[in-house]
Each structure stands twice: as structure tokens, then as C-alpha cells.
Amino acid sequence: MAADALSRVFSALADPTRRDMVARLAVGDATVNELAAPYDVSLQAVSKHLKVLEDAGLVSRSREAQRRPVHLEAQVFDLMTKWIERYRREAEERYRRLDDVLAAMPDDVAPTPARKEDTPT
Amino acid sequence: MAADALSRVFSALADPTRRDMVARLAVGDATVNELAAPYDVSLQAVSKHLKVLEDAGLVSRSREAQRRPVHLEAQVFDLMTKWIERYRREAEERYRRLDDVLAAMPDDVAPTPARKEDTPT
DNA sequence: AGGTTTGTCAACCCGTTGGTTGAGTAGCGG
DNA sequence: CCGCTACTCAACCAACGGGTTGACAAACCT
Secondary structure, eight states: OOOOHHHHHHHHHTSHHHHHHHHHHHHOOBOHHHHHTTSSSOHHHHHHHHHHHHHTTSEEEOOBTTBOOEEEOTTHHHHHHHHHHHHHHHHHHHHHHHHHHHHTSOGGGOOOSSOOOOOOO | OOOOHHHHHHHHHTSHHHHHHHHHHHHOOBOHHHHHTTSSSOHHHHHHHHHHHHHTTSEEEOOBTTBOOEEEOTTHHHHHHHHHHHHHHHHHHHHHHHHHHHHTSOGGGOOTTOSOSOOOO
């Protein structure tokens, strides 16, 4: 699938096993076998997970004798954090503005229980 | 099914259309039809996307006449941010320590081709 | 009451994903 | 060289995801 980078990252981290591996790799590089040890799945399955993480740019693999040490590339996290923070900030700001509006309103004119404020354009 | 909360959030945001909807909702609440407008898919498809976002806790829906205004619940972002920041920090710290070790090493004793060619910073 | 708007539910299609097993490759080490 | 270790590649399979269409529900508007 030709999904964009952000989709690949989110998608890669949507799997608990893969998140777990990332957690493990944050402590230090590891080989495929080391990474596979805690899980009750075949080595091939782990290999596939690593491919997903690699395609997402979350991980890189070098070569060291027969081993393929896996290394966490933490910069990719920035991509996500930026996206998340952007919309969180927007939403929070909007929320704050709404609060101001409500606060400036006499109680008996306050709108229905839920926040409305739709129909933008 | 039965995936944990974090998996649901990451998985929900792994779809560009859904991320787009979140972006739209950061500006303000919207109805299903309003949300569907920009996309060339059926209303039912959009409805499904919203269900995914709702199950992930990213969005809530109230009732207002026949309309179902959709509201962004930005707090859930915290869950992700916490997870991300935790491992990013660990990884960065480890990286810093590694640099220290390397710096304290005479050049001709340096380990195998260090790590990857890229030297951030 | 009947019709329109707004949206959901259900069934189905089909490509992707996560798992399996089996076979193959790359690099040590005797 | 042969064999062990450490993986990867390929084929297959069941389950899931995102899309569709068709039918339906709920609230409004005459």
C-alpha cells in the first residue's frame, strides 16, 4: 500500500506487539532472536513485524556477522507528535474560546446541554 | 476486537481520511453530512469512520434534532503523547550515553562501523 | 399523516494483515 | 567443506478493514 508516512507510523504502532518491541528497543538495540524471545510466535512473524516497523521508519537494521541488530530511530516520533500537538492545540484553544463565550453569557440564555457552535462557514 | 485503548487510538489515526476528519473537527463540531462532503465516498463509509473514531474515544456524538453533531475529544491525545514521549526520551537518553562512551574512546578502538552512517547533530 | 432530511444497520466484496509452515541464504566455526 | 546459527522469502490461510448497496429509524416540515 502506498500509504503516506504518517499512516505507516500510526499503523505500525497500532499493534501492541510492535509497540512492545519499540519499548524494548528504547532500552537498547537487539537482534531478531532477542526481540522474539518474549513472544509466543514464530521468528518469521517477528521478522514481519520488524519489516513493518522498518517501513514506517521507526527502526533500522544493520548487519553484524549473521546477526541483524535492530535499532530504534526515535526521530520519527516527531512526525506524530507534531501532528497530534497541532490539532490538540487547536481543539483546546477552541474550547477555551467557547468557555469565554459561555462565561460571558447570562445563565438563563446558556445553550442546550451540549456544546453546539456548529455551522462554521 | 478487544484491542486496548492505545491500539484503538493509533489504529484510528492510521487512516488519512480519519486524520483529516480530526483536523476538520479541531476547527469545530460538525455533522456527519458536513464531514462527508469533502470525500468521494458514501455517507455510510463516513459513518463507519466516525464509529472507529468514537470507539477510540477521539470523538463523541450528541443528538440535536435529526442531526448527530460530532465533537473532538482532544484529551485522548494525551494517551498517545505520553506513550510516545516516554520511549522517545528513553531512546534519546540512551543515545546520549552512547555518545559519551564513544567520545571517551580512542579512535582506533572504536567499535564496529559505529552505527549507521547518519550522525544526527 | 405523508414526505424529506439525516443518519445507522446489515450484508456483501475484496484487498490487507498477522499468523503459520517450509525452504533458502549468509556468515561463522569446526 | 560441512554444519550450525540467524535470519529472510514464499505460499497459504483466516480474520479484519474499508468500501459498496439496500433497507430502515428518527425527527423535522408541511
